[in-house]
Amino acid sequence: MGKLSTRDLRKLLNCIKKDERVVIPPMPGFDSGVHLLGDKYLVVSTDPCLGVPEKWFGYLLIHYAASDVALFGAKPEFCTINLLGPLSSKPQTFQKIMKLACSAAGELRLAIVTGHTGTYEGLEAPVGVCTAYGTVEKSKLVTPAGAKAGDCIFCIKPVALETIVNFALTNKDLASKLFGRKRTEELADLVPMQSCVNETLLLAETGGVHAMHDATEGGLTAALNEMAEASGVGFKIEFENIPFCKEALKLQQHFKLSDIQLLSMSSTGTFLASVSEEAKSEIEKILRQKNIAFSILGQFTADTKKVMSKREAQTLFPRVARDPYTKILSGKV
Known part of the structure; x- marks a missing residue:
């Protein structure tokens, strides 16, 4: 399992400058961040997906990030997707994953806004990253x-x-x-x-x-x-x-x-x-x-x-x- 220790994570985050618009910045124990958006809060979470069966890859890619947003009391509304694979990846593999991701997003009424897809040397299996967003009334934020x-x-x-x-x-x-x-x-x-x-x-x-x-x-x-x-x-x-x-x-x-x-x-x-x-x-x-x-x-x-x-x-x-x-x-x- 690859998460950094709390100590190392704090060191990693030390260089991030404070911004008054950011209500909850990156910090240990918080799987989402929060910033101002008009008179509401926007909850943002990003998660990787790898090492899971192809049959469930697209589903989990969406739900990992969407779950983190929902844990803060916000309904997931939008997301972006990065889908990367080894040089040997076939277009059909990406298509299968995206079809599943689109189905999962549709069930949640989650709009896929943008993303990136490509093949890269050094990768041995598909890697997906989904970033999900959702708004919540300030009084209803849960952390x-x-x-x-x-x-x-x-x-x-x-x-x-x-x-x-x-x-x-x-x-x-x-x-x-x-x-x-x-x-x-x-x-x-x-x-x-x-x-x-x-x-x-x-x-x-x-x-x-x-x-x-x-x-x-x-x-x-x-x-x-x-x-x-x-x-x-x-x-x-x-x-x-x-x-x-x-x-x-x-x-x-x-x-x-x-x-x-x-x-x-x-x-x-x-x-x-x-x-x-x-x-x-x-x-x-x-x-x-x-x-x-x-x-x-x-x-x-x-x-x-x-x-x-x-x-x-x-x-x-x-x-x-x-x-x-x-x-x-x-x-x-």
């Missing part, structure tokens, strides 16, 4: 930094789902052995769950949601730490309340993974929401009505300690993620 002490920590959709689904796609034989052939085939069709556009917009519109953040690289470990640090709060959660995919527990046993690695499994599509106590019941009701899986992990606290209880024993929540995604997909941990 990872809005969590408040006393808020409930909602986890929407299972933890480690991305890892499990992509493992089923890339290691079909071993996945069939561990999960069963039928379940492996079912998992391979759950790629669309790696989008959280609809779920995040639903919560943002409901009210009482102070912060949202997705559990991509680094899984729950990274997402919880980033939300807490951005918001200046701590948290207390129950390990038993974490909605792990049951297949993740099988992978933990097979690859002899630690609990930290389990907590850190890439979970794109899964996200956390900081919900006020007053809005808790309404959010639960809406999620159940829409048949969206969720769990309440615990609460954010005024004390900045990060605590996890497991079988009634309290431990400090891990500060550094140890994501086993790449090693799991290689079949060697």
Whole structure:
């Protein structure tokens, strides 16, 4: 997994000059930026797409960036696409990817404005980059930094789902052995769950949601730490309340993974929401009505300690993620 450490990322961003028009500049833990646009905010996010099956490349290319915009409470409205490939790339490959991207964008009513396509020496497989944009009323902006002490920590959709689904796609034989052939085939069709556009917009519109953040690289470990640090709060959660995919527990046993690695499994599509106590019941009701899986992990606290209880024993929540995604997909941990 290739993200820079927080320390190195801060060094990288040091040269960026402040601009009064930019409300949220590039910074660790924030997957989108925000700047002024008239009397509203424009939320902007850019994401790469690579190493995914061609069948899903165009879909994920659109939804990775669109999900990040929606997590800030903005409806994705426009996007740009860069689609690059090795010198051996055939036009038909680009056409297939773009057809899928156009279909995904159409479902979201997301307009593709411009982009770039080309083949380059040094590339071994297609690489896509999508930048998505969406406007939001100033009063309705949601960021990872809005969590408040006393808020409930909602986890929407299972933890480690991305890892499990992509493992089923890339290691079909071993996945069939561990999960069963039928379940492996079912998992391979759950790629669309790696989008959280609809779920995040639903919560943002409901009210009482102070912060949202997705559990991509680094899984729950990274997402919880980033939300807490951005918001200046701590948290207390129950390990038993974490909605792990049951297949993740099988992978933990097979690859002899630690609990930290389990907590850190890439979970794109899964996200956390900081919900006020007053809005808790309404959010639960809406999620159940829409048949969206969720769990309440615990609460954010005024004390900045990060605590996890497991079988009634309290431990400090891990500060550094140890994501086993790449090693799991290689079949060697």
